[in-house]
Every structure is written in C-alpha cells, then in structure tokens.
Amino acid sequence: MTSQLLFHYITQYGYGGLYLIVGTSILGLPVPDEFLMTFVGFLTYSGQLNTILAILFAAMGCCTAV
Numbered sequence: 001m002t003s004q005l006l007f008h009y010i011t012q013y014g015y016g017g018l019y020l021i022v023g024t025s026i027l028g029l030p031v032p033d034e035f036l037m038t039f040v041g042f043l044t045y046s047g048q049l050n051t052i053l054a055i056l057f058a059a060m061g062c063c064t065a066v
Contacts, residue, residue, distance in 0.1 A: 003035050010039060014049065015057040022061030 009017035018040060025031035037058070043049040 003032060006031065006036050007039055010036070010043065011048075015053055018054060019057045019061040019064075022058045023065040026062050026065035 006021055009021060013020075018036075021031060021036055022033060025033040025036070040049065040054050040058070044051045044054050
C-alpha cells in the first residue's frame with residue numbers, strides 16, 4: 001500500500017479507516033504505520049479528528065489484530 005492510498009482511506013473513512021489500517025499493519029502486512037500515525041497526528045492537530053477517538057480506534061485496531 002502506498003502512503004497516498006492510506007491517507008485517502010483516513011480522510012474518507014475517518015476512524016473506521018484508522019481502525020482497519022492499524023489492524024492490518026499489526027497482522028504483518030507491509031503498511032507504513034509510522035507515516036499513518038504521523039498523518040493522524042496532523043489531522044488531530046488541525047481539528048479534523050478528535051484526539052481521544054483517534055487514540056481509542058488505533059488502540060482497538062491494534063488489540064483486535066493481536
């Protein structure tokens with residue numbers, strides 16, 4: 001997956017996209033989750049995502065995949 005595709009999923013699907021992408025990155029697929037979380041941090045800073053919900057959905061995606 002390219003970074004542009006990941007950014008598109010996050011901006012279009014929001015927290016659900018974050019949940020799925022973090023979950024698939026934990027499963028071992030080659031997803032650049034460092035860039036993803038940096039982009040999510042930018043979106044929370046700019047006010048497009050809620051910080052608490054972004055942390056919650058990323059943690060849920062991580063825990064579900066484990």
